[in-house]
Amino acid sequence: MLAALPIPSALALPLALALPLAIAPPLAQALPQALALPLAQELPLAQELPLALIVPAELNATRLATGWAIFQGLLIEALPFLLLGVVIAAAARWLAPDGRWLRRLPSGPLLGPLSGAALGFALPACECGNVPVARRLLAGGAPLGAALGFLFAAPVLNPIVLASTAAAFPDKLWLLLCRPLGAVVVAVGLALLLALLPERELLQSDLLEERWLRQPLAAVSLLERRSGLVGAMPEPALPPATLVRPSLEELLRHTSREFLSLALMLVLGCLVATLVQLWVPRSWLLAVGGAPTLSILALMLLALVVSVCSSVDAFLALSFAAQVTPGALLAFLLLGPVIDLKLLGLLSLLFRPRGLLLTTGGAALLVLLIGQWINLWQL
Amino acid sequence: MVRNPAHDARNAAILRAIALGLWALVLLRSCVDGRLDLLLRRSFHPLVALSGVVLLLLALLQARWAFGSAAEAPSGRPPQTRPPKTGPPKTGPLAAAPRATASQDELPARSRRLNPAERRDGWTALATALLAALLLALPPNPSFADLAAQRPPDEGSAGELSFVLPPAQRSLTDWVRLLRSQPDPALFDGDPVRISGFVLPMPNQPPQLARLLVRCCLADATPVGLPVRWPAGRPAPEADQWLAIEGRMALEPGPSGASLVVVPSTVRSIARPRYPLEP
Numbered sequence: 001m002l003a004a005l006p007i008p009s010a011l012a013l014p015l016a017l018a019l020p021l022a023i024a025p026p027l028a029q030a031l032p033q034a035l036a037l038p039l040a041q042e043l044p045l046a047q048e049l050p051l052a053l054i055v056p057a058e059l060n061a062t063r064l065a066t067g068w069a070i071f072q073g074l075l076i077e078a079l080p081f082l083l084l085g086v087v088i089a090a091a092a093r094w095l096a097p098d099g100r101w102l103r104r105l106p107s108g109p110l111l112g113p114l115s116g117a118a119l120g121f122a123l124p125a126c127e128c129g130n131v132p133v134a135r136r137l138l139a140g141g142a143p144l145g146a147a148l149g150f151l152f153a154a155p156v157l158n159p160i161v162l163a164s165t166a167a168a169f170p171d172k173l174w175l176l177l178c179r180p181l182g183a184v185v186v187a188v189g190l191a192l193l194l195a196l197l198p199e200r201e202l203l204q205s206d207l208l209e210e211r212w213l214r215q216p217l218a219a220v221s222l223l224e225r226r227s228g229l230v231g232a233m234p235e236p237a238l239p240p241a242t243l244v245r246p247s248l249e250e251l252l253r254h255t256s257r258e259f260l261s262l263a264l265m266l267v268l269g270c271l272v273a274t275l276v277q278l279w280v281p282r283s284w285l286l287a288v289g290g291a292p293t294l295s296i297l298a299l300m301l302l303a304l305v306v307s308v309c310s311s312v313d314a315f316l317a318l319s320f321a322a323q324v325t326p327g328a329l330l331a332f333l334l335l336g337p338v339i340d341l342k343l344l345g346l347l348s349l350l351f352r353p354r355g356l357l358l359t360t361g362g363a364a365l366l367v368l369l370i371g372q373w374i375n376l377w378q379l
Numbered sequence: 380m381v382r383n384p385a386h387d388a389r390n391a392a393i394l395r396a397i398a399l400g401l402w403a404l405v406l407l408r409s410c411v412d413g414r415l416d417l418l419l420r421r422s423f424h425p426l427v428a429l430s431g432v433v434l435l436l437l438a439l440l441q442a443r444w445a446f447g448s449a450a451e452a453p454s455g456r457p458p459q460t461r462p463p464k465t466g467p468p469k470t471g472p473l474a475a476a477p478r479a480t481a482s483q484d485e486l487p488a489r490s491r492r493l494n495p496a497e498r499r500d501g502w503t504a505l506a507t508a509l510l511a512a513l514l515l516a517l518p519p520n521p522s523f524a525d526l527a528a529q530r531p532p533d534e535g536s537a538g539e540l541s542f543v544l545p546p547a548q549r550s551l552t553d554w555v556r557l558l559r560s561q562p563d564p565a566l567f568d569g570d571p572v573r574i575s576g577f578v579l580p581m582p583n584q585p586p587q588l589a590r591l592l593v594r595c596c597l598a599d600a601t602p603v604g605l606p607v608r609w610p611a612g613r614p615a616p617e618a619d620q621w622l623a624i625e626g627r628m629a630l631e632p633g634p635s636g637a638s639l640v641v642v643p644s645t646v647r648s649i650a651r652p653r654y655p656l657e658p
Contacts, residue, residue: 062522069521072514073418073596076409079402080423080430087433252440256395257500259437260507263402267510277598281529308599312420315594316601320531 063278071274074342075267077309078128082262082346085129089136090255094245102142112145113153113191117184119146120154126309127155127337131346132262138203138350139210145191151350152363153187155310155337156180165333168314169321175330178374182334186366190338193362194355202355204348265345273307273341280305295328296371300364303335307342327375335367392445394504399438401511406431408515416654417519419596523577523591523655524618527602533592546570546628551590552657555603564639567628572641575623575649578616579604586615588624588641593656600656606631606640616646623647 096102106115116137123133134151138144155161157180169175194202203211246254287298308316313336321329339347339360347356409415410428419427533555544553546567551574558564579589579602587604591597607624608631609615616622626643 060525062525065519066521066525068517069418069519070526070596070598072414072519074598075514076406076415076427077419077423077596079406080426083430083433249444252437253392253395253444256399256437256441257503259434260395260398260503261500264503264507264510267507273598277529306599308595312595312599316599323531 067274067278070277071270074270074273074307078126078266078270078342079263081126081129081309082132082266083259085123085132086255086259086262088123088129089132089258090251092133092136092140093254094251096140102137102140105142105146107143107145109145109192109195110188112143113149113188114184116142116146116149116151116191117153117157117187119150120157121159123154123158126161126311127340127343128266128309128346130154131343131350132258135207135350138207141211141213144195144199144202148191148194149187151187152190152338153183156183156334160311161314161337164311165314168318174326174374174378175333178330178370179333182330182367182370183337185370186334186338186363189366190359190362194358197355197358202351204350204352207350261349262346265349266342267345269307269340269342269345272344273305276305276341292325292327292375293368293372295325296331296368296375299324299328299332300335300367300371303332304340306336307340308336310337313337325371325375326378327371327373330374331367331371334370335363338363338367389445391501391504392441394501394508396438396441396445398504398508398511399434399441401508401515403431403434403438405511405514406434412518413653414518416656417521417597420593420656420658421654422658423595519597521597522619523589524579526597526600527579527589527591527604530601533601533603547573550574550657551576551588551605552592552603554605558639564630564637567639568630570628571626572628573623573625574605574641575621575652576604577651577655578618578620578622580618585609586618588622590657591655593658597656606638608640608642610643610646621649621651623649 106112120130123130130151133154134147137147137150162176162180165179166176199211200208303313306313306316313333317329317332324332344356347359351359406427409418410424410431415424415427549557549572554572554574558567561567574588576588576590579587581587581604585607586609588607589602589604591600591602593600608629623646624641624643625645626641628639629642630637631640
């Protein structure tokens with residue numbers, strides 16, 4: 001069945017990355033006694049140094065087995081949220097197949113992102129669940145600013161995340177105010193920044209085609225829509241496009257395909273996050289906790305690496321809040337929901353590489369500025 | 380040879396059903412075989428189980444339609460589930476459900492082959508199915524000591540303290556939080572201790588007895604540990620070994636003042652507990 005199908009290059013990397021982890025657990029079960037632990041016990045320094053520093057990481061089967069577990073933890077925790085997002089996107093497609101209400105969202109440079117951000121209150125999910133919903137907004141023809149505002153702000157502006165932040169930091173009123181405000185600022189800033197790129201340079205081609213179908217001919221030409229008498233449609237002329245409600249079969253088929261595609265990208269993101277976690281001790285990133293600027297940069301890096309869900313990142317931040325500057329703490333809570341290693345794969349299904357780079361760079365710059373401002377104010 | 384699009388579509392649907400079924404199995408099996416206890420905070424477990432059920436339903440529906448379509452179109456005639464509609468060919472992995480569902484008989488022969496999006500979907504389903512099979516075949520077996528060695532100790536606030544609990548009923552985590560909130564160690568000198576945890580080697584110190592605190596999953600785990608005065612004359616315990624210790628708290632002088640250390644009266648080796656992670 002699949003003999004005639006060429007392996008797409010997009011799958012080569014995840015499969016290549018998966019291979020070492022695939023062989024790790026059996027190695028880990030067989031080798032610790034033969035390699036890692038006896039070595040640690042025989043060396044006189046065994047009592048003084050952690051195992052991680054004694055055995056080279058490349059040879060440490062125990063480390064690989066731990067990595068396999070971290071990978072599974074990240075993936076299994078994120079999958080339900082991804083599924084929730086896909087189901088919500090499917091429901092939106094079912095309820096509003098022509099996306100008319102999406103196109104009625106405000107399109108102003110400020111009002112657009114703000115209205116998108118406000119939609120976050122309707123979706124109590126972390127950033128993984130937001131990607132398929134944001135994709136549906138874009139595909140349905142919603143104004144770019146509104147969709148981007150939702151994508152970047154909704155992981156923070158939702159009841160669960162706000163409640164978990166309040167539970168973790170009940171005595172830090174400034175943080176409870178600055179986190180949602182900062183998320184809105186970052187979302188508006190990124191939406192304005194990404195709007196500088198033409199849509200065809202920002203969004204992936206398949207998403208763009210679907211999006212243009214929902215836009216009026218005054219805005220998108222027939223050639224761009226690849227429909228009507230002009231364009232790439234090779235088939236015989238068919239009835240004019242009518243965006244009708246899909247059948248249940250079509251809807252579930254589409255939902256399944258979307259879930260599997262996103263899951264594959266999620267796997268890739270979790271693999272990268274795991275590998276970086278294994279090879280970069282977290283203490284290195286926290287070592288500069290007291291330096292105003294360095295601490296912000298370090299915590300931003302930590303947010304990228306840890307890739308923890310936005311609904312619980314406040315509790316993680318609690319474990320090192322006393323070691324870092326206030327600006328760094330806020331930077332950790334602002335950057336993670338917008339971009340992290342786990343999310344990169346998912347976002348690559350929305351944005352072209354240039355858009356992805358702009359998102360990462362823009363988010364980092366905005367969060368750094370906010371963090372610096374907080375440090376000036378709080379320190 | 381002209382490919383049969385009906386069979387291709389059915390095969391793709393079967394592959395999707397298998398992939399979804401395997402992912403459902405990953406989630407559901409993780410709930411029952413204790414894997415989740417090792418990976419995730421317990422509050423997430425119901426969500427994982429629910430997702431497994433939803434994925435299983437999706438897989439069953441996909442399989443039903445795939446085999447139903449095959450039964451309806453045994454001669455290679457593609458099933459017509461929808462009236463013809465128009466739309467451009469989709470090319471991406473997330474392209475909308477095929478809107479060009481006009482009967483394949485109406486299309487020219489050159490279009491009777493899998494388009495790139497369908498090919499990519501086939502490979503995506505295959506790759507995700509293989510990954511799910513890998514997850515099923517290789518359960519996690521992490522080294523808590525190795526993980527803890529990579530992480531700085533937890534410095535979080537006291538959280539919910541068990542002041543009302545008698546000392547002998549406090550867990551290792553309770554003790555750590557209590558000592559952090561009450562910095563005068565003399566208050567607890569001589570208190571009975573009954574704790575369990577894994578052995579965590581420490582740089583320039585004897586190994587501690589430790590636990591991992593998890594807010595979400597293993598990726599954010601941070602260790603908490605208590606120093607132990609290990610019995611003299613015995614080899615130090617192995618890293619990652621799970622021990623149950625009964626004894627007393629004792630003051631031990633140090634460079635930065637006296638601190639508390641667990642002085643064991645009995646040390647038992649135990650199996651890893653069912654819920655090794657603490658919130």
